[in-house]
Amino acid sequence: MAIQSTITLNNGTVIPQVGLGVFQTPDGATTVDAVTVALEAGYRHIDTAMIYGNETSVGEGLRRSGVPRGDVFVTTKLWNDDIRAHRGQAAFEESLERLGLDYVDLYLIHWPADGWQQAWDDLQAIYAAGRAKAIGVSNFQRHHLEELLANSDVRPAVDQIESSPQFANQELIDFAHAQGIDVEAWSPLGGTGGNLLSDPRLAAIGAKYGKSPAQVVIRWHIQRGVIVLPKSTHAERIRQNFDVFDFNLTGEDMAAVNAINTGRRNGADPDTFDF
Numbered sequence: 032m033a034i035q036s037t038i039t040l041n042n043g044t045v046i047p048q049v050g051l052g053v054f055q056t057p058d059g060a061t062t063v064d065a066v067t068v069a070l071e072a073g074y075r076h077i078d079t080a081m082i083y084g085n086e087t088s089v090g091e092g093l094r095r096s097g098v099p100r101g102d103v104f105v106t107t108k109l110w111n112d113d114i115r116a117h118r119g120q121a122a123f124e125e126s127l128e129r130l131g132l133d134y135v136d137l138y139l140i141h142w143p144a145d146g147w148q149q150a151w152d153d154l155q156a157i158y159a160a161g162r163a164k165a166i167g168v169s170n171f172q173r174h175h176l177e178e179l180l181a182n183s184d185v186r187p188a189v190d191q192i193e194s195s196p197q198f199a200n201q202e203l204i205d206f207a208h209a210q211g212i213d214v215e216a217w218s219p220l221g222g223t224g225g226n227l228l229s230d231p232r233l234a235a236i237g238a239k240y241g242k243s244p245a246q247v248v249i250r251w252h253i254q255r256g257v258i259v260l261p262k263s264t265h266a267e268r269i270r271q272n273f274d275v276f277d278f279n280l281t282g283e284d285m286a287a288v289n290a291i292n293t294g295r296r297n298g299a300d301p302d303t304f305d306f
Contacts, residue, residue, distance in 0.1 A: 033276035035073065036253060040188040041211045044136065044165040046104055048253055049273060050076030052217065052260035058085040065264045066092025070103065072270045078191075078215075078260045079130075080108035080141055081122065086129035094131065105130065106137040108169060109154070111144035111306060119153025123162070138163040139191060143175045143301055148182065155185050167191070169217075170301040173206050180210060191215035193298045194257065196248055196291040197227050204257065215258040220245055222297035232287055240278045249275045251288045 036048040051069040056062045062085040066077055070093070079089045086107060093103060107130065113122035123138060138157060140150050147168075154166040167189035168179070176190065190207050194200040194216035204214045221227030233244035242250070245261070249272055252259035261272040280288070299306070 035075070035273075035276050038213055038256070038258060040165050040213055041186055042165055042188055044188065046137070046165075046189075046213070046258060047074070047076040048258050049249065049275065050074065050078045050104065050106070050258065050260045051269065052078045052262035053085055053089060054080070054083055054217070054262055055223065056083070056085055056262065056264055058088050061264050062088035063092040063095060064266075065269060067096045068266045069269050069273070070096035070098045072273050074269075074273055075102055076104040076106075078106045080110070080139075081113070081126050082108070082110045082141065086126055087131075090129065090131035100132070104136040105132065106139065107135055108139040108141040109150055111142050114140065114142075114144040114146045114150045117146055117149050117153075119150045120156060123153070123157050127162070134162050134164065136164045137167060137188065138165075139167050139169045139189070140171075142170045142304060143168070143172070147175075148179075151179060151183060155183070158185070165189070167212075169215075170304075172301050173203055175301070176207065176210065176212065186210065187212050189213045189215050189258065191217055191260075193218050193222075193296055194252070195219055195221045195225075195227060195297070196230075196233075196251065196288050197221050197225065197293050198296050199289065199292045204255070208256065213258060214256075215260060216252055217260055218297055219252055219259045219261055220248055225297055227291070230291060232291060236280070236284050236287060242275075242278060243271060245272060246275050247280070247284075247288065250278065250280050251285060254280055254285060
């Protein structure tokens with residue numbers, strides 16, 4: 032099996048470049064099984080969040096897999112209600128308890144909700160205590176990052192944002208990278224209900240390598256230096272989404288995928304979200 036690619040974050044923490052996302056994966060057997068299948072397939076990175084309601088099942092899947100805790104990169108996130116209520120540290124402890132872990136590898140502010148500046152102070156305290164190996168943000172626009180960097184000596188390790196061939200979000204990625212902040216892509220395959228994977232341009236590229244449109248898109252993210260979090264609950268698709276380390280897209284292929292960009296989001300806008 033080809034060696035999976037990793038990225039070294041700005042504090043020296045190493046993150047596997049492809050992780051399993053469990054957004055909208057129901058708590059219980061569905062999530063436990065997805066996590067177990069992923070870890071058996073070679074994944075070493077699981078991305079969850081308090082609001083997904085499945086942290087308990089992620090922890091159970093991790094234990095059931097038999098893979099040592101130290102070999103798996105686990106991310107969870109601080110939800111908006113807890114940000115607004117200035118409950119950063121308490122909410123973090125609750126997440127750890129649900130996961131059944133004594134630390135996470137990455138803890139993120141989920142959205143730039145009112146009070147995120149205080150939340151960033153809370154995350155720094157969590158990081159200083161060694162309870163999170165790295166801290167970062169999610170859905171932060173350039174102006175949020177600029178405000179954070181102007182007021183804190185601690186750089187976020189990552190900004191997790193919406194990015195797919197339909198909404199590349201490349202300017203924000205370039206800005207983050209220039210600041211030494213790595214980028215993770217959510218909805219990397221276009222999001223729920225999207226039609227990205229039926230684009231004939233992706234099928235044509237995939238045909239050259241014996242790969243599916245989804246595998247082409249995941250490879251495109253990898254070659255942009257982005258950490259990618261495809262979600263699936265189907266064992267075969269979970270395995271397929273990880274089978275992306277044995278081929279390379281050419282410059283021409285990359286340009287063809289770039290050309291799919293519409294500039295339109297599938298998810299909420301970080302400047303106008305209302306949840």
